[in-house]
Amino acid sequence: MPNSNGGRAPAVNAPDLSPEALLYIEKVRQTTKRLSAREPAPEDLSGAVQAVRNVATFDVEVPVTSRRRELELVKTGVKRLSLWYMRYLAEQLNAFGKSVADLGDALAKRTDALVSVSDELSVRLGALEERLKRLERVPTVAETEPAPTKPAPARAARTPGRRPRGSRNNE
Amino acid sequence: MEDSEDSEDAPVRIDQYLPTFAPHDAIGNHTLQTRRVLREAGYKSDIWAEHTHPPLGREAKPYLEDPRRPGEDRLLLYQSSTNSPMAKWLQQRAQAGEALISHYHNITPALYFARWEPAIATAIEDARRELSMLAPHIPFSFADSGYNAAELVECGYHEAVVCPLLVDLEEYHRPPDPGALDRLRRRRDQSGTHWLFVGRVAPNKCQHDVIGAFAVYRRVFDPGARLTLVGGATSPHYLRALERMVGELELGDSVEILSGLNAAELLAHWAVTDVFVCLSEHEGFCVPIMEAMELGVPVVAYAAAAVPETLGGTGVLLDDKDPLTVAEAVEKVMRPGQARERLVRAGRERAADFSLANTSKQLLAGIEGYLAS
Numbered sequence: 001m002p003n004s005n006g007g008r009a010p011a012v013n014a015p016d017l018s019p020e021a022l023l024y025i026e027k028v029r030q031t032t033k034r035l036s037a038r039e040p041a042p043e044d045l046s047g048a049v050q051a052v053r054n055v056a057t058f059d060v061e062v063p064v065t066s067r068r069r070e071l072e073l074v075k076t077g078v079k080r081l082s083l084w085y086m087r088y089l090a091e092q093l094n095a096f097g098k099s100v101a102d103l104g105d106a107l108a109k110r111t112d113a114l115v116s117v118s119d120e121l122s123v124r125l126g127a128l129e130e131r132l133k134r135l136e137r138v139p140t141v142a143e144t145e146p147a148p149t150k151p152a153p154a155r156a157a158r159t160p161g162r163r164p165r166g167s168r169n170n171e
Numbered sequence: 172m173e174d175s176e177d178s179e180d181a182p183v184r185i186d187q188y189l190p191t192f193a194p195h196d197a198i199g200n201h202t203l204q205t206r207r208v209l210r211e212a213g214y215k216s217d218i219w220a221e222h223t224h225p226p227l228g229r230e231a232k233p234y235l236e237d238p239r240r241p242g243e244d245r246l247l248l249y250q251s252s253t254n255s256p257m258a259k260w261l262q263q264r265a266q267a268g269e270a271l272i273s274h275y276h277n278i279t280p281a282l283y284f285a286r287w288e289p290a291i292a293t294a295i296e297d298a299r300r301e302l303s304m305l306a307p308h309i310p311f312s313f314a315d316s317g318y319n320a321a322e323l324v325e326c327g328y329h330e331a332v333v334c335p336l337l338v339d340l341e342e343y344h345r346p347p348d349p350g351a352l353d354r355l356r357r358r359r360d361q362s363g364t365h366w367l368f369v370g371r372v373a374p375n376k377c378q379h380d381v382i383g384a385f386a387v388y389r390r391v392f393d394p395g396a397r398l399t400l401v402g403g404a405t406s407p408h409y410l411r412a413l414e415r416m417v418g419e420l421e422l423g424d425s426v427e428i429l430s431g432l433n434a435a436e437l438l439a440h441w442a443v444t445d446v447f448v449c450l451s452e453h454e455g456f457c458v459p460i461m462e463a464m465e466l467g468v469p470v471v472a473y474a475a476a477a478v479p480e481t482l483g484g485t486g487v488l489l490d491d492k493d494p495l496t497v498a499e500a501v502e503k504v505m506r507p508g509q510a511r512e513r514l515v516r517a518g519r520e521r522a523a524d525f526s527l528a529n530t531s532k533q534l535l536a537g538i539e540g541y542l543a544s
Contacts, residue, residue, distance in 0.1 A: 017391065024390050028494045031419060032383035035412055037283045037374055037452070055286055059411055065404070065430070 045111055049104035056097025058090040183542065184215040184245040190255035192220035192231045195434070197336055197458045198276055202250055203230065204337035205274075208531045209538075221257050234260065245269060246542070249305070252276040254298035258305055265308035272541065274313040275323050275331070277455025277477075278302065283375040287408045302326050311541040313534070315456040318477035332540075334533045335525050336456055340465045347438035355443045362425075363395030364388070364505055367444040367468070369437070369459040370451065372428070373405040377492075378413055380450035380473075384497035386420040391495070392502045396425065399440055403430040441466050446501050449478065450492045457481050461525050464518035469504045469511060471497065483524065485517035 017025070034054065060083065064075035187206060193199045202218055209216040219234035234257055249261055251273045265271040278299055284292040306327035313334040314320035320331035359365060366385055370376045378400050385398040404410040410428065417426045432440070447463035449472040460481050463470050470486035472478050479488055487500050504511060523529075 021390055025387055025495055028383045028386050028420060031416055032379050032494065035374075035379040035409075035416065036377070037286070051286065059408065061411060 045104075045108045049101060049108050052097070052104055053101040056094070056101050058093045058097070060086045060090045062086075184240075184243060185209050185248055185538065186216060186237070186245065187218050187248045187250060188220070188234055188257055188261060189218070189250035190221045190253050190257055191224075192218065192222065192227050193224040194226045197338070198250055198252055199227065200338065201274075201276075201336045204339065204527065204531070205248070205534060208337070208534055212535055221255050239264075239267075246538075247271045249273040249309075250276065251302065251305075252278065252298075254294045254301055258301035262305055262308055265305075270310075271305075271308055272311045272313075272538075273305070273309050274315075274334070275302075275319050275455075276315055276336070277319050277322070277453075279373070279375045279453050283373070283453065284406065287374055287406045287412075291406070311537075311544075313537055316477035316480050318480055319455045332537045334537055335530050336458060337527060337530045337534065338458060338461065338525065339527045340461075340522060340525065341527070342434065343438065343441075343462060343465050345435065345438065347442050348433070348435035351436045351439035352442055355439055358397075359443045361395075362397050363393040364397075364501070365443055365445045366396065366398040366448050366501070367401070367440060367446070367463075368399075368448055369401045369462070370449075370457075371402045371405045372400070372410045372413065372430075374409050375453040376402075376451045377473075378409075378428075379416055380492050380494075380497075381448050382413060382416055382420070382422070382426060383494040384448065384450065384492070384501070385426065386422055387494040388498035388501055389422070389425065391498055393505075398422075398426045399444075400426070400428045401430070401432060401437060401440060441468065444468050446471060446504050448497065448501065449473065450497065451475065451478065454478050454481075460486070461522055465522035467515045467519060469514040470518065471500045471504055483521045485521045486514060 062075075062079050064072055064079055066072040066075060187202055189198065189202055191199075192202065206216045206218060218231040219237045220231040221234060223231045223233075247261060247264060247269055249257075249271065251258075252275075261271055278295060281292040281295040281299075284295060302323075303326050306323075310329055312323055312328050312331045314323055314331045315334070315336050317333055320333050323331040366381070366388075368376075368378065368381050370378075372378060381400065382398065385396065389396050400413075413428060417423075417428075429440075441462070444463075445468075447459070447468045447470045449457065449460060449470065451457065451473065452475045454476045456477050460470055460472065460478065464482075464485060470482060472482060472486055472488055473492045474488045474490050482488060487504060489496060489500055504514065
C-alpha cells in the first residue's frame with residue numbers, strides 16, 4: 001500500500017489481469033512516457049532522437065479560445081480561412097520531421113552497432129595482447145635451470161617410438 | 172484603486188509589486204489578502220502591477236507611475252513568480268536606497284516547457300536570472316514553502332521565512348452553483364468513481380500521468396469512473412496532446428478538460444468528487460491540495476517538490492507514478508471504511524494550519540520581525 005511517508009507501493013493488489021489488460025497497461029505506460037519531460041544526457045543519442053520525434057508533428061488545429069468572445073470569433077475565422085494553406089505546409093513539415101527522426105533513429109542504431117563492435121574488438125584485442133606478451137616472454141636462467149637443492153631425477157628411459165629432438169633417424 | 176490614506180498614523184508604507192494581477196489567481200488573491208493584513212495592521216499599502224486584468228483595475232496602478240518618495244519610510248514587497256521588467260526597475264529602486272523584500276511563489280523549471288512552448292521556456296530562464304539578480308538587494312524574503320525557501324537560499328538570498336499563500340478557506344464553503352451541481356449529481360448517479368485534478372494545463376503538472384492512471388483504473392477497477400481536469404491552458408500544445416491521448420486510450424467522454432469555471436461551478440465539481448489525484452512534478456505549494464483537504468476530499472499525490480510538505484503527512488503519497496500503482500492507490504482510498512475517514516479527518520486538520528487567521532499572523536510576524544531587526 002502506498003503510504004503517507006513516501007514509501008514505495010509494494011505488491012500489485014489488482015485482480016488477476018488478462019493479457020488484454022496487461023497489453024493496455026503497457027500501452028498506457030508508453031503513452032505517458034512519450035509525454036513526460038525528458039532532458040537527454042549530452043551523449044544520449046537515442047534520447048535526443050526521441051526528443052526530435054516528440055516535436056516533429058506540426059499541429060494545424062490552432063487553439064482559438066480567448067477570454068474575449070469577439071477575439072475567439074476572429075481567431076476561428078482566421079483559422080478556417082487559412083486551414084487549407086496551413087494543412088498543405090504542415091503535411092510537408094510533418095513528412096520532413098518524420099524523415100529527420102527516422103534518420104536519427106538509423107544513425108543511433110548504426111552508432112550503437114559500431115559501439116558494440118568496437119567494444120567487442122577491444123576485448124579481443126586485449127586478450128590477444130595478453131597472449132602475445134605471454135608468448136614473447138623470454139624464460140630467465142632461473143626458470144630454465146633446475147633448482148640446485150633438489151637432486152636431479154634419474155634419466156628416464158627413452159620412450160620407444162619417441163626420439164629426442166635433433167636425433168637422426170640413421171641408427 | 173482604493174484610498175489608503177485612512178491610516179495616517181502608520182509607521183511605514185508597505186507597497187506590493189507584481190507582474191500580473193489577475194482575478195481567480197492564487198498570487199492575485201494572496202496580494203489582495205496581504206494588502207488587507209497590512210492595512211488592518213496600520214500600514215499604508217498599495218498594489219502596483221505591470222499587467223492588471225480589467226476586473227481588478229481599481230485595485231492596482233501601473234508600477235511605472237509609482238513616484239519616488241524621498242524621505243518616506245517605505246518597504247517594497249515584490250511578489251516574485253515570473254519574469255518582468257519590473258525586476259530591473261526594483262533593482263534600481265533598491266540601489267537608490269529603498270528597502271526591498273520579496274515573497275517567492277516559485278518558478279517552474281524551463282525543462283518542462285522547452286518541448287511544448289519554447290517561448291515560455293525562455294521567459295522562465297529570464298525569470299530565474301532575475302531571481303538571482305535581485306538576491307543581493309533583498310535582505311529578507313518570504314517563501315510559500317520550505318521547498319521554495321531552499322531554492323531562494325540556493326540562489327544566494329540571505330534569509331527566507333516560510334509563509335504559505337494567504338487563502339480564505341471560508342470561500343470554499345459558499346454554496347456551489349445549483350444548476351451545475353444538479354447536472355453533475357445526476358451524471359454521477361449513472362457513473363462510478365469521480366477523479367478530479369485542478370491546476371493549469373502545463374507540462375509540469377503532468378496531467379498526462381493523471382489520464383494514464385485513470386485509464387488503467389477504468390480498465391482494472393471501475394469501468395464507470397470519470398475524470399475531470401480543471402484549469403486554463405498555459406500550454407495549448409500540451410493541451411492538444413492531452414486531448415489526443417484521451418482518444419488514443421479510448422477514454423471517450425469519461426475525461427473532460429474544463430477551463431473558465433467560476434468559483435461556484437468549481438465548488439459543484441468538488442462536491443461530486445471522490446478523490447483528488449495530483450501527479451505534478453513541480454509545485455511550489457499547490458493550493459488545490461489545500462482545497463481538497465479543506466473540502467474533505469482524499470488526496471492521492473506524487474511526492475515531488477513542495478507537495479509532501481503541503482500534505483503534511485495526510486493523504487496518500489506515492490514515490491512512483493506508474494499508472495497501475497496510482498490506480499491501486501485510488502482503489503484503496505475508495506474502499507469505504509476507517510482508513511478513508513482517517514484521511515479525510517487528517518486532511519481537514521491539516522487544512523486548518525493554512526487558515527487565513529494563521530497565515531495572516533505568520534505574514535505580519537515576519538514583516539514586523541524584519542522591521543524590528
